[in-house]
Amino acid sequence: MSRPPISHSIVFTYTDDLDRGSRFFREVMELDFVVDQGACHIYRLTPLSYIGVCNLPDRPQGTAGVTLTIVSPDVDGWRDFLEAKGVRYVSGPEHSAEFGVYSSLFHSPDGYRVEIQSFDDPDWDQGRLA
Numbered sequence: 399m400s401r402p403p404i405s406h407s408i409v410f411t412y413t414d415d416l417d418r419g420s421r422f423f424r425e426v427m428e429l430d431f432v433v434d435q436g437a438c439h440i441y442r443l444t445p446l447s448y449i450g451v452c453n454l455p456d457r458p459q460g461t462a463g464v465t466l467t468i469v470s471p472d473v474d475g476w477r478d479f480l481e482a483k484g485v486r487y488v489s490g491p492e493h494s495a496e497f498g499v500y501s502s503l504f505h506s507p508d509g510y511r512v513e514i515q516s517f518d519d520p521d522w523d524q525g526r527l528a
Protein backbone atom coordinates (compact mmCIF):
# COMPACT_ATOMS: atom_id res chain seq x y z
CA MET A 399 0.00 0.00 0.00
CA SER A 400 1.39 3.43 -0.91
CA ARG A 401 1.30 6.45 1.34
CA PRO A 402 -1.79 8.64 0.86
CA PRO A 403 -1.11 12.13 -0.55
CA ILE A 404 -0.59 15.30 1.48
CA SER A 405 -1.94 18.46 -0.13
CA HIS A 406 -1.35 21.25 2.42
CA SER A 407 -0.12 21.87 5.96
CA ILE A 408 -1.53 23.99 8.78
CA VAL A 409 0.18 24.67 12.10
CA PHE A 410 -2.24 25.79 14.80
CA THR A 411 -1.28 28.05 17.69
CA TYR A 412 -3.51 28.80 20.64
CA THR A 413 -4.52 31.95 22.47
CA ASP A 414 -6.73 33.32 25.21
CA ASP A 415 -7.40 36.38 23.03
CA LEU A 416 -8.36 35.50 19.45
CA ASP A 417 -8.60 39.14 18.36
CA ARG A 418 -5.04 39.88 19.54
CA GLY A 419 -3.56 36.66 18.13
CA SER A 420 -5.32 37.10 14.80
CA ARG A 421 -4.42 40.78 14.55
CA PHE A 422 -0.72 39.86 14.91
CA PHE A 423 -0.81 37.56 11.86
CA ARG A 424 -3.08 39.85 9.84
CA GLU A 425 -1.77 43.33 10.63
CA VAL A 426 1.79 42.88 11.91
CA MET A 427 2.97 39.98 9.74
CA GLU A 428 0.53 40.97 6.94
CA LEU A 429 -0.45 37.38 6.13
CA ASP A 430 -3.52 36.68 4.00
CA PHE A 431 -6.57 35.77 6.12
CA VAL A 432 -8.12 32.79 4.33
CA VAL A 433 -10.54 31.00 6.68
CA ASP A 434 -12.68 32.16 9.61
CA GLN A 435 -13.88 29.13 11.56
CA GLY A 436 -15.24 31.24 14.39
CA ALA A 437 -12.92 30.07 17.18
CA CYS A 438 -10.01 29.61 14.73
CA HIS A 439 -8.56 31.90 12.07
CA ILE A 440 -6.28 30.53 9.34
CA TYR A 441 -3.65 32.56 7.47
CA ARG A 442 -1.64 31.69 4.36
CA LEU A 443 2.15 31.45 4.68
CA THR A 444 2.85 30.02 1.21
CA PRO A 445 0.57 28.61 -1.51
CA LEU A 446 0.35 25.30 0.37
CA SER A 447 1.20 26.10 4.00
CA TYR A 448 -0.84 27.91 6.62
CA ILE A 449 -0.80 29.03 10.22
CA GLY A 450 -3.85 29.17 12.41
CA VAL A 451 -4.69 30.78 15.72
CA CYS A 452 -7.47 29.36 17.88
CA ASN A 453 -9.24 30.09 21.14
CA LEU A 454 -10.70 26.75 22.18
CA PRO A 455 -11.69 25.69 25.70
CA ASP A 456 -9.99 22.28 25.35
CA ARG A 457 -6.82 23.54 23.64
CA PRO A 458 -3.29 22.54 24.57
CA GLN A 459 -1.75 24.88 27.14
CA GLY A 460 1.75 26.37 27.05
CA THR A 461 4.27 27.19 24.37
CA ALA A 462 7.37 25.44 25.74
CA GLY A 463 9.11 23.32 23.15
CA VAL A 464 7.38 24.97 20.18
CA THR A 465 9.21 27.03 17.57
CA LEU A 466 7.41 28.22 14.45
CA THR A 467 10.01 28.54 11.70
CA ILE A 468 9.34 30.57 8.58
CA VAL A 469 11.87 30.12 5.79
CA SER A 470 12.64 33.26 3.78
CA PRO A 471 15.53 34.45 1.63
CA ASP A 472 15.31 37.85 3.38
CA VAL A 473 15.85 37.34 7.12
CA ASP A 474 17.17 40.88 7.56
CA GLY A 475 14.22 42.35 5.68
CA TRP A 476 11.77 40.53 7.96
CA ARG A 477 13.53 41.91 11.04
CA ASP A 478 13.40 45.46 9.70
CA PHE A 479 9.75 45.02 8.65
CA LEU A 480 8.60 43.61 11.99
CA GLU A 481 10.66 45.89 14.23
CA ALA A 482 9.12 48.86 12.43
CA LYS A 483 5.78 47.50 13.69
CA GLY A 484 6.99 47.18 17.28
CA VAL A 485 8.05 43.52 17.37
CA ARG A 486 10.93 43.01 19.81
CA TYR A 487 13.48 40.46 18.68
CA VAL A 488 15.15 38.03 21.08
CA SER A 489 18.16 37.30 18.86
CA GLY A 490 19.74 37.63 15.46
CA PRO A 491 19.93 37.70 12.67
CA GLU A 492 23.02 35.58 13.04
CA HIS A 493 24.64 32.65 11.29
CA SER A 494 24.78 29.16 12.78
CA ALA A 495 27.54 27.07 11.23
CA GLU A 496 26.26 24.06 13.18
CA PHE A 497 22.87 24.10 11.42
CA GLY A 498 23.88 25.90 8.21
CA VAL A 499 21.29 28.65 8.65
CA TYR A 500 21.01 32.41 9.06
CA SER A 501 18.18 33.22 11.44
CA SER A 502 16.51 35.55 13.91
CA LEU A 503 14.02 34.95 16.68
CA PHE A 504 11.11 36.78 18.33
CA HIS A 505 8.04 35.82 20.37
CA SER A 506 4.45 36.12 19.18
CA PRO A 507 1.98 37.94 21.45
CA ASP A 508 0.95 34.51 22.77
CA GLY A 509 4.52 33.52 23.65
CA TYR A 510 5.37 31.26 20.72
CA ARG A 511 8.97 31.35 19.54
CA VAL A 512 8.97 32.49 15.89
CA GLU A 513 12.13 32.03 13.87
CA ILE A 514 12.74 33.55 10.45
CA GLN A 515 15.54 31.65 8.74
CA SER A 516 17.32 31.00 5.49
CA PHE A 517 19.43 27.95 4.72
CA ASP A 518 23.04 28.17 3.55
CA ASP A 519 22.31 25.35 1.08
CA PRO A 520 19.80 26.56 -1.53
CA ASP A 521 18.87 22.90 -2.14
CA TRP A 522 18.16 22.20 1.54
CA ASP A 523 14.73 20.74 0.76
CA GLN A 524 15.79 18.28 -1.93
CA GLY A 525 15.69 15.28 0.42
CA ARG A 526 19.37 14.37 0.41
CA LEU A 527 20.77 12.71 3.51
CA ALA A 528 24.30 13.59 4.53
